[in-house]
Amino acid sequence: MSGLADIADIGTDPRRGGYSRHVFDDAERQLREWFVEQAQRRGLDVHTDANANMWAWWGEPGDDAVVTGSHLDSVPGGGAFDGPLGVTSALQAVDVLRARGFQPRRPFAVVVFAEEEGGRFGVPCLGSKLLTGQIDPDRARNLRDAGGLTFAEAMADFGADPARAGRDDAALRRIGQFVELHVEQGKGLIELGRPVGVADSILGHGRWRFRFHGQGNHAGATRIDDRRDPMLPAAELVLAARRAAEAADDARATVGRIVPTPGGTNVIASAVDVHLDARAPERSRELVADLSARAAEFAAHEGCEVEVLEESFGETVHFDPTMRDRLRDLLHGAPALPSGAGHDAGILAAERPTGMLFVRNPTGISHAPEEHAEQADCEEGSLALADVLQELAR
Incomplete structure (x- = not known):
């Protein structure tokens, strides 16, 4: 045109x-x-x-x-x-x-x-x-x-x-x-x-931000069993979102953006923001509520914490x-x-x-x-x- x-x-x-x-x-x-x-x-x-x-x-x-x-x-x-x-x-x-x-x-x-x-x-x-x-x-x-x-x-x-x-x-x-x-x-x-x-x-669709808090540290000097790495529960959430959408009726769940802080290659992140887009004809908020509970479990297992913010939502x-x-x-x-x-x-x-x-x-x-x-x-x-x-x- x-x-x-x-x-x-x-x-x-x-x-x-x-x-x-x-x-x-x-x-x-x-x-x-x-x-x-x-x-x-x-x-x-x-x-x-x-x-x-x-x-x-x-x-x-x-x-x-x-x-x-x-x-x-x-x-x-x-x-x-x-x-x-x-x-x-x-x-x-x-x-x-x-x-x-x-x-x-x-x-x-x-x-x-x-x-x-x-x-x-x-x-x-x-x-x-x-x-x-x-x-x-x-x-x-x-x-x-x-x-x-x-x-x-x-x-x-x-x-x-x-x-x-x-x-x-x-x-x-x-x-x-x-x-x-x-x-x-x-x-x-x-x-x-x-x-x-x-x-x-x-x-119906909305956007949510999951912020996982851990402990920033050195990628080489910190032993695996001493880590509180928020990237791990963040990664588990990405996979859980896909599985939750597959199990729901005509739902979509997408993580299109992950933002680590401070974002260095040789740094264990102190925090990771996971931005989730979720859509479904019905019950999209319930799908995200279930994912929020799972995210809390993932975070606790790594010694981290998570907070969830709803950025937008429409029926x-x-x-x-x-x-x-x-x-x-x-x-x-x-x-x-x-x-x-x-x-x-x-x-x-x-x-x-x-x-x-x-x-x-x-x-x-x-x-x-x-x-x-x-x-x-x-x-x-x-x-x-x-x-x-x-x-x-x-």
Whole structure:
């Protein structure tokens, strides 16, 4: 897609591969500038709200608007399509509607949500959670990145006022219906042989940090029976998480990040942080509670201690069935699929009629450089989005 080609050089990650674009960093700021330029070229009026989300309005802003969009940030070393495909498709849908001579009779906007992936401050969908009040603004302001900078400090450096962050009822009233297009993160459309699908639900999911405390010491001078090494219970937790997910119904449990302190090759760690992502249709918190008990046993066996912090959590989301069925009808019976990934649409679903479109991913891989979507499928997705928006905005 032309829009994706325009930003293909922004935020490339030479170490991990793919892209690393995180809220308020240089790459994400360049993407914001690109979005503003693209929106203004189309005659859209761009505003940034108190939570750093960007809104591009076709005509005057107003309540009960038809809104579409996604996000521009990525996970560390992520793919090119997760987030930006939804933004570029929204802009191209505007082009399609204009070419058709369509003029919306309802307010209409394209939105870019901030920090959807949580790649910098650890909480996913931070912009939409602040907008809807699903995270306490004081907690959000005090989130810290890997360098110790708070979200409030990063907002201020960006030029925003962190004191204004939080639930925005005026902005929420402007959302009458929200539709997000996203590359599929799985193989559902591959297996069905369809280029475009509709979301039915999002798995309940959360993030937890297990911090194992031990005794830092010398790797060569400390005998094995004298050690209190927190890396051992951390390693046992990684294996236990996989086994727990295998034993549960349609669950996922992933350790994607382990951070030892101090992190030297010839040093026994004094502490190890294990970051767990757990998802399941039901009982994901119970799965983590069981893992927490096991972690305490693993720690005690090594003479260590463990503390567990819930960083974020969301129940299973079932998209508005009327909206879902309407989208399917408009798209000639497009299949309805569950999503194992979280989205800003899932956050807004608690507040407003919300739907999602998926574009086929021939690799089935996401959050990695191999994530992909074919040009023809992307164009099909943009046309499908335009058809949906035209019907909603009549």
